[in-house]
């Protein structure tokens with residue numbers, strides 16, 4: 001199937017060629033193993049003390065399948081956590097009860113193009129869309145969120161996001177913390193007005209002038225130049241939400257935990273570290289477990305990236321209160337205001353180690369999985385990688401100077417089904433105003449890729465050193481941080497599904513203002 005030599009590497013590098021169908025499960029609607037309804041609509045969440053915040057939120061209902069497939073978080077702005085198994089056939093019905101069009105993107109999943117939430121499959125208010133796919137991905141931490149044309153930023157900001165966890169047999173056989181000791185932490189920054197309502201500082205006029213339409217319904221916006229700039233630079237909130245609520249001290253036992261960290265913020269990048277300097281034991285990235293744990297003094301997490309960390313709280317004394325913090329770094333250049341300005345140090349979550357049981361601290365398993373070597377030579381364009389310049393024009397972002405067009409006659413990027421390619425993202429400030437270069441978080445739909453190279457320009461080297469120790473490139477990725485002045489090469493395989501997919505910056509205001517492009521997988 002794949003045009004590769006060295007069968008074992010090829011087989012392991014690619015996602016499975018054929019659809020895995022779970023055997024011996026009860027048949028439900030249309031042959032699915034799990035059948036879920038997700039309503040996207042208005043809701044209220046208890047985000048801050050006092051008045052509830054109105055949000056847009058996914059409300060889930062399990063119509064058939066294992067009850068553990070859908071976990072609801074009362075009081076949170078997040079949608080339910082979907083917990084699926086590799087091989088399951090899943091049917092998810094989106095019912096749009098919002099006043100505007102929306103879609104759902106299953107971030108990190110390998111699904112057919114019409115199941116991927118591309119904005120061209122917009123679901124109008126009052127309409128239903130049936131997402132029906134087989135889970136082909138490895139076990140790991142994925143997520144889902146709204147993805148409408150030009151409105152992904154405001155819709156996700158209002159709450160339209162949720163977790164999607166995948167399990168598989170290989171991972172279930174490992175000795176990893178489970179149940180209450182397997183914790184997901186979804187990081188999002190938000191700003192509130194004095195009435196506890198969300199403030200999204202992008203002016204409606206800036207949004208609508210870009211996309212030639214007006215959205216009714218009084219979206220929290222500020223007008224004028226500040227709104228235009230926020231649309232351009234990205235939105236940073238001044239308070240942190242964890243799992244769609246205000247962070248609260250979390251009581252933990254003196255034992256190992258698996259922490260799944262998810263950056264579901266619109267633009268903010270975090271530099272995560274333990275408050276007492278204990279290195280982080282990173283066990284997984286976007287596409288699941290690494291082959292072996294990697295110690296990092298700190299960990300960079302750009303918008304849409306995930307990382308899994310092993311932590312044994314037996315390392316801390318009883319009654320200790322370790323915190324996960326976000327440290328200072330250079331080179332993000334976004335519009336910070338308020339209490340969490342970009343790049344400075346703040347506390348993400350404080351833990352409290354409770355209970356009397358106590359064993360010697362344990363290391364994670366040293367062998368987590370077998371990861372194939374990422375071999376650039378398997379790419380059909382190994383000699384001439386595709387280069388994508390991330391560019392800034394007159395208040396709009398683009399790739400190679402062109403902003404997103406939803407229905408191009410023919411997409412600029414065409415790849416052949418069953419091949420691998422090398423793609424290079426270049427962030428060297430082409431077209432930038434006043435030499436302004438921002439970090440970007442590049443995401444490719446429909447695939448998991450490998451990072452095979454990074455180079456940084458001399459004049460950005462000093463800033464780069466404040467983040468480079470926290471990059472974890474060894475595993476499967478679907479999103480990669482591209483710092484100012486940096487070039488990043490990724491090895492991508494296109495398998496199973498032909499059709500039209502997207503790649504874009506996951507800083508959602510950059511995406512909404514044009515840093516996105518279609519690519520076509522041709523059979």
Ligand code: C2O
Pocket residue numbers: 105107145147304443445502504506
């Ligand atoms: Cu999570 Cu196209 O995005």
Ligand code: CU
Pocket residue numbers: 439440441505506507510511515
């Ligand atoms: Cu960007």
